[in-house]
Amino acid sequence: MAEDLVGGVSRRAMLAGAAGLCASSAVSAPKRTVQPGQNLRLWYQQPATRWEEALPIGNGRLGAMIFGRVAQERLQLNEDTFWAGSPYDPNSPDAFAALPEVRALIAQGQFKEASRLASAKVMARPLTQMPYSTLGDLLLDFDAPEKPRDYQRMLDLEQAIMRTSYRTSRGSVQREAFASAPDQVILLRLQATEGERLSFTLGYRGPRKAHYANPGYQGSATPLVKDEAVDWLHREEKGPAGTETMVADGSNGLLITGHNEGAENVPGGLTYALKLKLIGDGQIEAKDGTLRVKGARTVTLMIAAATSYRTYADVSGDPVRMVRERIDRAAARSYAVMKRDHIRDYAALFGSLSIDLGRTPAADLPTDHRLATRGAQPDPALAALYVQYARYLLISSSRPGTQPANLQGIWNEGTNPPWGSKYTININTEMNYWPAGPAGLTTLGEPLLRLVEDLSVTGTRTARVMYGAQGWVAHHNTDLWRATAPIDGPEWGLWPCGGAWLCNTLWDQYEYSRDTGLLRRLYPLMKGAALFFLDTLIEDPKGRGLITSPSISPENPHPFGSSLCAGAAMDRQIIRDLFAHMVEAGTLLGKDAALLDKVKATRARIAPDRIGKSGLLQEWLEDWDEAAPEQHNRHVSHLYAVYPSSQINVRDTPDLIEAAKTSLRRRGDLATGWGTAWRLCLWARMGEAEHAHSLMQALTGPERTYPNMFDAHPPFQIDGNFGGAAGIMEMLVQSWGGELILLPALPSAWPDGSVKGIHARGGLMVDLAWRGGRLASLMVKGPKGAAARIRYDGKLRNVTLDANGFYQLKA
16 A cells, blocks of 8 residues: 555554544544644735725624724624515415426427516515625724834734734834634724824714625736825725614713615514724723724724524514623623634634645735736745635634625625625535535534525425425525525526535535534435425436426526526436435434335436537536537536536546536636636546646636635625635545545646645545655544545555554655
8 A cells, every 4th residue: 555655655553542533433623733834824015995905804703804094994894694684485376386387388498488487477576585784884083194114914814813013103003803703792902002192083884885896806906016006094984874873882882773774675674783892091982973092002992793683584682782791791801811712712623724735935925916926926825825715714704603604705895795695505605615524614514504404494385385395495595584485587596406405515514524413403404305306306208317397507598598498417416416315314314214215216217417419518408508608607507416526527437527528628717706616626526637727826816816815706706715725625635436535636836735634525534745746645534443445646445544543654
C-alpha cells in the first residue's frame, strides 16, 4: 500500500490514543489551531463606499455589514426571521381538477396550451412568495473628522472579528465588531488613544428599498489605487423617517420598534424590536431618538434584535422582552469575557480545517487588489482563502436553532432583494450546504433539517389539495412561511422535486457525519417525499419507464415554446436517489420492510438516463438538446447525476460520463456565479484538473467576485461562495461509490500543499500532503476497525483502520 500510493514512502502505524474520536461510529473533529501564517483575513486600505465592499459579520441569527467609514460608520442590520408577510396558504383549489388535462396536453405535445392552463388553474395564489427584508441601518456620525493616515480595515477569519484602524493628527482610532452566538448580540468596540477622543451621534434608519448591483457592476473589484479617489469623509443622508418608533430606554439606551411589510396581498404580521446600549467613559445621553457620546476614550455598543416570529404559523412572540433580556445579560458581563467566549465558540467550528495550496507574493496584497489582478500573477493562496471564507460565511449564517442560509445567507440591504432572497430549492439552497460535509460543518445543517420538517407539514397540504396524493411535496421555492405551492409561473415553478432534493442534501450530511440522530429525524421526511412520488409517477406512453408529469428541467426552455414537459432527466435522477436513500435508511433503522420493497421495485422502473444522437446527455426524455433555445443556460440540471449525485461517474458509467462532458462543453464554462461554481464541481468530480482550475480562476476574478469576496451572480448570491468552496475541496478529496479518492483533480498550479481536517463520507476525516504533484503523506481517521477503500492515481487498495481508528502513511 505504501509503495503503491505514495511511491517509496514507508508505512507506519499510528499509535495515538482515541482522544478526538466521538463515542459513535462517526469522527468528531478535534480542536486544532488553523495553521499560522495562512493570512486568514480580508483586508483593505480604504473604507467601503458601497454594500458589496462592506464586510459581513453574523451569528446565524443576526447579521451586519460594516463599512469602516471615518466620518460616518454604517452598520446595516439583518435578523433571520424578518421577512415580509404573515402565515398564508398559497395552494390553488383549482389545481387538482386541472392537472389531468395539463398532463394530457403535455402528452399530446401541446406544451404552450399546457402552460396556459397551468398558469390559470395550477399555480400558487399569490403567484410570488414573501421576500426577506432588512432591519435598516445604524449610523454613527463623528464630530470633526479628518482625513486619516495608515488606514486599514480587515475581517479576521480566525476570530470572526471585523477591525478598522487609522491615525489622525490627535492620535489613533481602533474599532472592532463581532456577532456573538453565546450572547446573541452584536458588539462594536471603539477606542481612541493619545489625544484622540470619541464624540459621535448614533442614529437609526429604518428598513427601505435598496439599489442592488446588476451586471453592469462587473469588474468593480478594481482597487482604488490613488489616494485622491477615496472619499474619506463620506456621509449618507439618513432619509425620511419610517413607521418605526424610537424611545430612550435608560440614559444610555435606545429601544426601536416597528413592523414588517405586507406583500402580494398578504398582510404584514411581524413586529420587531432593536435595543441599543452604549457603555463608555465619556458623556452618554439619549435624546430625540438618538444616542449622543462626547469625549470618550472607550465606548462599547451592544445591539440586540428580535421579531415576533415563533414558527411559520405563530407570530405571537414578544421581541421587546427578548431584546431587553439579551442586552441586560450582556451588560452584566465584561467586554473581554464576551469576546473570549465568542472566539472560543467560533473557533470550535472554524479551527477544525486548514488548507495550504502554496503561497506567492500576491498573497500579501490587499484583498481587492488580489481579486482585480486575478490571473495576472499566480495566487494559489486565494483559492485556500476562498474555502475558508465560505466556511466563515456558513458559520455566520446557519447555526443550530436559526433559519437556514438563504439566497444571500443572512445579509440583505433592502426590502426588495433580488429573487426575494428566499430559499430557491431547485439548486441554490442545496448548494449553500454542499461544503458543509467536507468542511467538517455538518452541524450547521440543522436549520435546513428543521426547514424540511416544516415543509413536510405544509407540503402535505399541497400534495393533497393540488395532486390528491399522499406524502408531501415542495416545488422550486419556499420562504419563512414554508409555502410549498408552485410560484412565478409554470415555466419556472411547476417542478415537484424541490423537497426531494432537500432530502437528498440532508442524506449527504448523514453520509459525512453518520449521526444516527439525524438519520432518525430524516427518515420520515424521506418516506413522506417518496410516498408522494409513489402516487404521482406515471408510465411513459412510449414504454420507457416511470416519469413525472407535469414538470420542467429547471428554468431551461425546450424547443417548443415552453419549459413544461414530462420526465425531465433531473427529476428521474433525484427520485432515484431519494428512493435509494430511503431504502438504505429504512433498512438501517429496521423500518417499513414492505414499503421499502415497493420503493425499491418502483425505483427500478424509473426511466434511465439517455444519450442523444449528438452524444449529449439528454436533458429531457426526448432528444431535444440540440434544438433547445438556450444552449448556454446557467442551469445544468441534467448533470445532477454527476454532481452532487454520483449515479453517473468515471468508474461505473464511462459512456454516460463522456456524454456528460459533451453536454457540459456545449453548455459553456462561464455562467452566473453559482452556475460557474456548479461547473467547477462537475469538472472536479470528473477528474479534469486543469479545466476545474480554470473555472476556479474565473469564479474568483472580478467578474464573479465582489471586493468583499461575495459571489456575484450578479447581483450578490451567496450560493456561488459555497459551491466554489465545495468544488475546490472536491479537487483534493472525493468520496463516492464507497471509495476515498485522493487528489483526483490536482492542477499543476498547486504542486505542493496540504489539507488537514477535510471530511469524507463514511464518517472519515483526512489529513494529506503532496509534493511535486505526488501524495507525500496521508492520515485517515474514522470508526475503530473500519474498512476503507482508498484510491490514488488509479490504484485501489483496501485498508483497515486500527484499534484507535487511524490509518497513516508518512514519509
